[in-house]
Amino acid sequence: MDDSEAGKDQSADRWAGTGSDTEGADRLQAGREQLALGRSDRAEAAFRESAGLCRAAGDGPGESAALAELGELLFITRRFDGAAEALRRAAELRRGGSDAGLEGATLLNLGNALQQTRELAEAVEALTRAAELLRLAGEHHDEHLALTDLGVTLQALGRAEEAIETQHLVVAHFRRVGDEHFLAIGMSNLGSALVAARRFAEAVDVLTEPVATARRIGRPRAESLALGPLAQALRGAGRYDEALTVHRQDIAAAEESGHLHDLGTARGNLGQTLLGRGRAARRAYLRACAAFRKAGDPASAAAAVYGARRAWLGIPDPDRRPHDPYDDVRWHAAARGHAAFTVALVAATVAAQLWGGPLALFASVATGVSAVLALAATAGFGCFSVGQYAVFEVAARLGVFGLVVIWLALSVLLPVGLVVSLLLGAEHRDWAEAIGSVLPVFLVLSFLSTGPSSAPTGPSTRDETAR
Numbered sequence: 254m255d256d257s258e259a260g261k262d263q264s265a266d267r268w269a270g271t272g273s274d275t276e277g278a279d280r281l282q283a284g285r286e287q288l289a290l291g292r293s294d295r296a297e298a299a300f301r302e303s304a305g306l307c308r309a310a311g312d313g314p315g316e317s318a319a320l321a322e323l324g325e326l327l328f329i330t331r332r333f334d335g336a337a338e339a340l341r342r343a344a345e346l347r348r349g350g351s352d353a354g355l356e357g358a359t360l361l362n363l364g365n366a367l368q369q370t371r372e373l374a375e376a377v378e379a380l381t382r383a384a385e386l387l388r389l390a391g392e393h394h395d396e397h398l399a400l401t402d403l404g405v406t407l408q409a410l411g412r413a414e415e416a417i418e419t420q421h422l423v424v425a426h427f428r429r430v431g432d433e434h435f436l437a438i439g440m441s442n443l444g445s446a447l448v449a450a451r452r453f454a455e456a457v458d459v460l461t462e463p464v465a466t467a468r469r470i471g472r473p474r475a476e477s478l479a480l481g482p483l484a485q486a487l488r489g490a491g492r493y494d495e496a497l498t499v500h501r502q503d504i505a506a507a508e509e510s511g512h513l514h515d516l517g518t519a520r521g522n523l524g525q526t527l528l529g530r531g532r533a534a535r536r537a538y539l540r541a542c543a544a545f546r547k548a549g550d551p552a553s554a555a556a557a558v559y560g561a562r563r564a565w566l567g568i569p570d571p572d573r574r575p576h577d578p579y580d581d582v583r584w585h586a587a588a589r590g591h592a593a594f595t596v597a598l599v600a601a602t603v604a605a606q607l608w609g610g611p612l613a614l615f616a617s618v619a620t621g622v623s624a625v626l627a628l629a630a631t632a633g634f635g636c637f638s639v640g641q642y643a644v645f646e647v648a649a650r651l652g653v654f655g656l657v658v659i660w661l662a663l664s665v666l667l668p669v670g671l672v673v674s675l676l677l678g679a680e681h682r683d684w685a686e687a688i689g690s691v692l693p694v695f696l697v698l699s700f701l702s703t704g705p706s707s708a709p710t711g712p713s714t715r716d717e718t719a720r
Contacts, residue, residue: 277307277315284322297326317346321359324366331549333369340366344379354395357386361399368406376406397426397435404442413450420446437463437475445482448489456486474510477503481515481522488526496526514553517544521557524564534564 284299300323307315324340327333340363347356360383367376380403387396404419420443427436444460447453460483467476480503487496500523507516524537538561545554 277303277310277312277319280306281315281319281322284319288322288326293326293330297323300326313346317343317359320346321362324362328362328366328369331369333366337363337366337370337372352390353386354390354392357383357390357392357399358395360386361395361402364399364402364406368402368409373406373410377403377410380406393426394430397423397439401435401439401442404446408442408446408449411449413446416446417443417450433466433470434472434475437466437470437472437479440466441475441479441482444479444486448482448485451489453486453489456482457490460486473506474512474515477506477510477512477515477519480506481519484522484526493526497523500526513544513548514550517541517548517550517553517557520544521553521560524557524560528560528564532564535561538564 280299280303284296284303287293287299288296300319303319304316304323307313307319320339320343324336324343327336327339340359344356344359344363347359350356360379364376364380364383367373367379380399384396384399384403387393387399400419401423404416404423407413407419408416420439423439424436424443427439440459440463444456444463447456447459460479463479464476464483467473467479480499484496484499484503487493487499500519503519504516504523507519518541520537520541524534524541527534527537538557542554542557542561545551545557
């Protein structure tokens, strides 16, 4: 972890404990020494061995200490599932003990791990309990670290107003004790929660202070964590040129801090603001993907790739216009693929007309149907639209409406035509042939009409609370 997370590191060291079993305690100390030397593999083996020895000896405090150290190590190396498992067991061993601060610190670290495994409801429980125990123990700094993480988790759960209330408590505490670094982080999180609540004007006002504070005290990562939400607030308020400037400042601050995940997030946020502006958005997303991969975060890298696909397909930023249920990568890809198929079919029709014969009529009908669908898709999905004007908004709605009308008509006519062709017999094979020529179009429309799949638009928040 970097220097901005020093508060949590100090808390973990203070509350780790050593245990009572002699052999297990020796292995625990050996693991700490290996970790100090940067030998994480050997340290992990020592912590696991220490936990096993203490468990065999019935030494609960020793086992919990070893598991707490193991969980911290696994968290640092981004193996969050293993970290959550180890810390969950450590918290169980320390539950109801005489040292409320020790249990609270373990629950704080567990809540951090559960954030990363997306077990957010359990994270809220752990962090709420951690804040209560740390308050009872008089550890007010760590209490407000737990409240900071609690607010971030509530925001991730969509409970923005509760997150705002929690972050107000954090800001008030660090302002009262005069800790400018954690005050800047708290205000950044408060501003991010205001953005989530779509209170953009308030967010801009709140986030101006932590940016200035972080610059004054020389904390580039804290500056980056404030600039990201500020850019989102400006974008939400419709101030796109200012948002682009702040995005670039965010990228510069993240590069200065050397935190790859923050760099990927900053570039991904820039890509989201640039959506609908051509290659620049795709380039920003691809550079975000590269940063996430270097940071060892495949989930965020995959989200950045999804954003790059949206940029390539010309899907604009959803904040720029009313939500369109068809504004999805799958629909846009289908539109482009169908347009390419139509071009090939037109060429085949021209050849059939020149050649003559029975294929000419079939090709003409198929091309006509496909052309209608291609025009509807092009208008409805905006893949080839230039700019963001009202005429394209109207065309989009008409195009989607046209697709639905065609699908509904075919869904009625095809069964009727099939029954009629069967009743008339073999002397009217043209009915069956007509149905067979239209059936593929109906199947494609039926697949599309199931509705677009939901997927994230790209990375927009930090994966960790900076400390």
